[in-house]
Amino acid sequence: MKVLVIGGGGREHAIVDALSRSAQVEKIFCAPGNAGIARQAECVAIRETETERLRDFAVAEGVELTVVGPEAALAAGVVDVFRAAGLRIFGPTKAAARIESSKEFAKELMLRYGIPTAGFRAFSDYAEAAEYVRSRPLPAVLKYDGLAAGKGVVIAATQEEADAALRDMLLDDKFGAGRVVVEDFLTGPEFSFMCFVSGSRVVPMVLAQDHKRAFDGDEGPNTGGMGAYSPLPFVTPEDEAYALREVMQRTADAMVAEGCPFTGVLYGGLMKTPQGIKVIEFNARFGDPETEVVLPRLKSDLCEVFCAVADGRDVCVEWDDRAALGIVLASEGYPGAYGKGFPIGGLEGLDGVYHMGTKRDGDRIVTSGGRVLFVVGRGATLAEARAEALARVAKIDCPNLFHRTDIGHCALDDRQ
Ligand code: AMP
Ligand code: GLY
Numbered sequence: 001m002k003v004l005v006i007g008g009g010g011r012e013h014a015i016v017d018a019l020s021r022s023a024q025v026e027k028i029f030c031a032p033g034n035a036g037i038a039r040q041a042e043c044v045a046i047r048e049t050e051t052e053r054l055r056d057f058a059v060a061e062g063v064e065l066t067v068v069g070p071e072a073a074l075a076a077g078v079v080d081v082f083r084a085a086g087l088r089i090f091g092p093t094k095a096a097a098r099i100e101s102s103k104e105f106a107k108e109l110m111l112r113y114g115i116p117t118a119g120f121r122a123f124s125d126y127a128e129a130a131e132y133v134r135s136r137p138l139p140a141v142l143k144y145d146g147l148a149a150g151k152g153v154v155i156a157a158t159q160e161e162a163d164a165a166l167r168d169m170l171l172d173d174k175f176g177a178g179r180v181v182v183e184d185f186l187t188g189p190e191f192s193f194m195c196f197v198s199g200s201r202v203v204p205m206v207l208a209q210d211h212k213r214a215f216d217g218d219e220g221p222n223t224g225g226m227g228a229y230s231p232l233p234f235v236t237p238e239d240e241a242y243a244l245r246e247v248m249q250r251t252a253d254a255m256v257a258e259g260c261p262f263t264g265v266l267y268g269g270l271m272k273t274p275q276g277i278k279v280i281e282f283n284a285r286f287g288d289p290e291t292e293v294v295l296p297r298l299k300s301d302l303c304e305v306f307c308a309v310a311d312g313r314d315v316c317v318e319w320d321d322r323a324a325l326g327i328v329l330a331s332e333g334y335p336g337a338y339g340k341g342f343p344i345g346g347l348e349g350l351d352g353v354y355h356m357g358t359k360r361d362g363d364r365i366v367t368s369g370g371r372v373l374f375v376v377g378r379g380a381t382l383a384e385a386r387a388e389a390l391a392r393v394a395k396i397d398c399p400n401l402f403h404r405t406d407i408g409h410c411a412l413d414d415r416q
Helices: 010-020 051-061 071-075 078-084 103-113 126-134 159-171 237-257 290-297 302-311 382-394
Strands: 002-007 027-032 065-068 120-123 140-144 153-156 180-183 190-198 201-204 213-215 219-222 227-230 263-273 276-283 323-331 353-355 358-361 364-367 371-379
Touching (some): 002 051, 010 290, 010 353, 010 371, 051 078, 065 302, 071 078, 103 180, 103 237, 126 159, 126 180, 153 159, 190 237, 190 290, 201 237, 201 302, 227 382, 237 263, 237 276, 263 302, 290 371, 323 382
Parallel strands (some): 002 027, 002 065
Antiparallel strands (some): 120 180, 140 180, 190 201, 190 263, 213 219, 227 323, 263 276, 323 371, 358 364
């Protein structure tokens, strides 16, 4: 089978890597891909949002399965375009992807169907929003309603901070004209629960946790994610069963009832609060970097899983017990401004490396993004997996990269 993967980061590298282990897969294309992906797939110079060009490419090459990585492609309607042409594609329609692209859609859905989440109200008027925040306890959680590249959430500790953020979002339209969801502040460890969903069929993946802050000790600015690991010892089997039943299954059923059945990966960003598990956000796709530690644990044939989900068939998915832990190597300055084009040495023959933002420059591989590499270690325990990941990181030679050394600390308890 010929397969096309849309996207060009670490998540897509992990998908391409897992697909390359499938006996059914004869050829993998990746659009646009990156320098690491190019070793396992043919990279195609089409951007992820060029939906018609992607469709025409799939038709011309006889691609039998397309897999969508990034949210931008979903929001651009790539699934609708492929389906209209009768092509098989793994991912939600634009209408179903609103569960990620519109915070208000997601919150209203949860409210209507009794899915546990933080209390909230939505506003388009600055004065009304500011008044509501004043009437509630601080900190205030303010979420711009739309895709804001992870920058649309502000946790304001003071009324002044909240006012400033509301002004940005509602008066100055910093991210575009839109509404703001004001949420109650919740506490507890966060974790990511991804499921393969096809209408009301929900097949869970193993759990993972991401680390959003740039520096060790969970300090510094928020990022797209600096590392991840799986499994999670602090989530009990009872918690997991509850989250599957009351959050993921209920949400899949709600989407069917709303007339926009979900197909693809439904990602629950969940929090284990003192009042039980609650939804912080949904994504309509594989998480990045969670995918890079979850898919290495998949024992089943990923191509078979994708085809079954896309076709609406039952599928059985098996997982490896061994832990996986991965560390992001990011460009100095990230998540702020950073330089590009620094050569990366030490990659030859090194296992467990997914490329997030690299490109080829002659015979060298150079940095080309904020997050550059994701280095995974495996082991019987998380401690072993981290030791292997750190040993691999030490072999990589690039002066412009930094990384965290404490990924998995919530599970490994090494800061107490
Ligand atoms: P989101 O983009 O909705 O996932 O929000 C980004 C981050 O903000 C989350 O990963 C949480 O750490 C934090 N956050 C979001 N909503 C809440 C909430 N209601 N209470 C506490 N923290 C939150
Ligand atoms: N790791 C969080 C996300 O993919 O949105």
